[in-house]
Amino acid sequence: MGGSTLQEFTNTGVNAVELSHINHKIGASVGLHLDIPIYDGNRRKYMLDQYKLKKENLERYKKNDAVKLNNDLKALHNQVDALQNQMILLNKQLDQYAHIQEIYKEKFVQGQVSIVDYLNVIQNYKSNMYTKLQAQTNLWLLKSQFNYTNW
Numbered sequence: 001m002g003g004s005t006l007q008e009f010t011n012t013g014v015n016a017v018e019l020s021h022i023n024h025k026i027g028a029s030v031g032l033h034l035d036i037p038i039y040d041g042n043r044r045k046y047m048l049d050q051y052k053l054k055k056e057n058l059e060r061y062k063k064n065d066a067v068k069l070n071n072d073l074k075a076l077h078n079q080v081d082a083l084q085n086q087m088i089l090l091n092k093q094l095d096q097y098a099h100i101q102e103i104y105k106e107k108f109v110q111g112q113v114s115i116v117d118y119l120n121v122i123q124n125y126k127s128n129m130y131t132k133l134q135a136q137t138n139l140w141l142l143k144s145q146f147n148y149t150n151w
Contacts, residue, residue, distance in 0.1 A: 004036040076146040
C-alpha cells in the first residue's frame, strides 16, 4: 500500500531433449525488479480518511451502547422499585383482608352474614394472595434481568 519495492529473482534450467552438447543446454539468469509508484490516485489519503471514519463510528457505537446500558439499568431499577412498593401495598392489603376475614368469620358463625358474602371475602383474599405471588415472581425476574444486564 505504500512505497517502492525491490524484488530479486534467479532462474536455472536444463534443455535435456538431446544429450549431445549438454554443456550448451544449461542456463541461468539473475534479475532485479524495481517498482516505484509515481501517483496512487490519492488512494492512501482515501484509505486514511476511511480508517478515520471507521474509528469515529466505532467510538459512537461504544458511546451509544454505554448510554443504552445506562438507560436499561435505570429502567430496570425503576421497575424493581415500583414492584417493591406494590409488594408493600399488597402486604398491607392482605393484612387488612385477613382482619376482615376474621370479622366475617365471627359474623358468619353468629348468623349475621350469608355464606355467599363470607365466601366472597375468602375469594378476594385468595385473589390478592395470587396477585402477591405474581408480583413476587415478577420482582425476582426483574432482579435477575438487572443482574444479567449489569454483569
